[in-house]
Amino acid sequence: MSLFAFTLVVVAAIAHAAWNLASKKASSSGLLFIWLGAVASTVFYLPLAIVDIGLHGLELRSFILGATVSAVLHVAYMFLLQRGYAAGDISVVYPMARGTGPLLTVVFAIVIFGERPPPLALFGALVIVAGVVAIGLAGSVGRRRAASAGLGMPGAAPSRMRAGIIYGLLTGVSIAAYTLWDASVVNGGGVSPLTFMVGCTLGELVLLAPIALRRRAQLVTVWRSFKREAVIVGLLSPLSYILVLWAMQLAPVSLVAPARELSVVLVSLAGWLVYREPNPVQRMVGAVVVLGGVALLAVA
Template identity: 40%
Template sequence: MTSLGFALVLAAALCHATWNFFVKRINGGAELIWLFSVLSALLYLPLAVTIWIRSPAFDLVQLGFIAGSTVFHLLYFIVLQAGYRNGDLSLVYPTARATGPLLSSGLAVVVLGEALSWQIAAGAVVIVFGVFMLTGGLRRSAGNAAVSLGFGVGAGLLIGCYTAWDAYTVSVLAVPPLLVDYASSVGRSIVLAPLAFRRRADVARHWREHRGGVLTIAVFNSLAYILVLVALTFTPVVFVAPIREISVLVTVLMGSLLLGEGNLRHRLGWSAVILAGVVVLASSG
C-alpha cells in the first residue's frame, strides 16, 4: 500500500470519527440531521454538478436504486442519532461499525453466493465477542449499556444493508459513488424538511450555539467518503476497508476523554479486539 493511499484512508477515518463526535456533543434530533444535510448539499453542489454533467443519463433502474440508497441512509442517520441521544458514543459507534461489516459479509454469502471461509468465520466470532465484552459481558447491566448496544446493532444492520445496496449501485449499475452520497444528502433534506420546519426553533438554536460543529459535520460527513473513494482508485479494498476502522478507536478515545464517558482502558482494549476482527474479516478472500 502506498503512503498516499494510507494517508487518504487514515484521514477519512479521522473525519468519520470527528463528525460522529460532534453529532453526539450537539445532542440534537432529526432537525440536526436536516440542518447538516442541507449544508452538505450546498457545500458539495459544485462537485456534484460537475460529475453529473460528465455522466451519462440515468435510467429508471439506476434512479430507483439511488432512491433506495437515500432511504437506507436516512434510516441509518435517524437510528444513529437516537442512539447518541440515549446512549454512549464510545459504545454506540463501535457496535455499529462492527455489526455493519459483519452483516455485509453475511449478505455476500447468503445473497451473492460467496464462499464462507474459515477466515470470515473467525473474523465474525472475534467481532461478536469483542462487542459483547465491550458492553460489559455477562456482568453488564440492563441500563445504559444495553440501550447503547441496541441502538448500535440497529445502526450496524442499516450499515450492512446500505453497504450491500450501494455496492450494487456503483459497481453493477455504474452510478458514480459521489452522486449516490449526494443524493442521500438531498433526499434527507427533502424528507425531513416538514419536521425541521416544525422544529425551526431547535434548528435556529443549533446554528446559533453550535455553528462550528454543524459545519464540521456537514463537511466531514461527505469528505470521509470522498477520501475513501479517491483511495480506492489506486488502492485495493483489502487495505482500505480495515484501515477505515481506525475510526472506531478514535471515537472511543473521544467519547471517553472529551465527553467524560469513562472506562477508557476497558473500552479501548475491547475496541482493539473489534478492530482486529474487522481486519481479519475485511482481508478475507
C-alpha cells in the first residue's frame, strides 16, 4: 500500500472513531438520530459535490443505481449499530463489527474482484482481525466476571454481552456488503467518492423521511438533546468514508478494509477511559496486535 493511501486510511480511522463515540451518546434515539445526521451531512457536503460534478462530470446511471443500493445498505448498518450500542457495550459491539466486516471483505474481494494481496499483507489483515476479536472478547470476559461476582442486575451482564456480540456480527455483515458494493461503484462506475457519498446520504434522507415526518415531536426532542452529536456524525461519518473510498481507488480493497480498523484501537481506549468498561489489559493487548497488523499492511 502506498504511503498516501495509508495516510488516507489513518485519517479516516480517527474520524470514524470520533463519530462512533458521538453516536454512542445518542444510541437510544435510533433512526431519528440517523436522519438528523444525514441532514447535517447534506448541508456540509452537497455544495462540495455540486462543485465536484461541475469539474469532473457524472455518470448518471451508475450514480443513481450505486447510491440507491448503498443508501439501503448504510441505513441497515447504522440501524444495527445504533441498536447494538443501545443493547450492549461499545467495546463489544464495535470490535465485533469491525472484525467481522473486514474479514468477510478480504475473502470476497479475493473471490469477486480477483485481488491477490501479497502473503505479508494477507497475514497483516488476519492479525488485525485477531486483535479486533481479542478486544471484543475483553468486554465479554469483563461482563462475565462482573456477573459471577454478583455485581449489577442478575442476568443483565450476560444479556448485554450476547446482544453486543449478535448485533456486532450483524453489523459486520452489513459492513462487508456496503464496502464491496461501494468499491465496485467508485472503481468501475466512474463516480467520485465525494459525489457518491453525498448521493448515499440523500438516499438515506429519502428512506428515513416517512419515519421522521410521522414522529416530528420526537424528532425535535432528539435534535435538542443531541444536536452536537448529530453535527459531529454528519461531518465526520461521510468524511471518514470518502477517505476510505479514495484509498480504495489507490490500493486493493482487501488491504484498505482491514487497515481502517485502526479506529478500533481508539474506540477501545475510549471505552475503557471514558465509559469505564472492563478488562483494560486485554483491550490494550488486542490494540497492540491490531497496530502490528496495520504496520504489516503499511510495509506490504
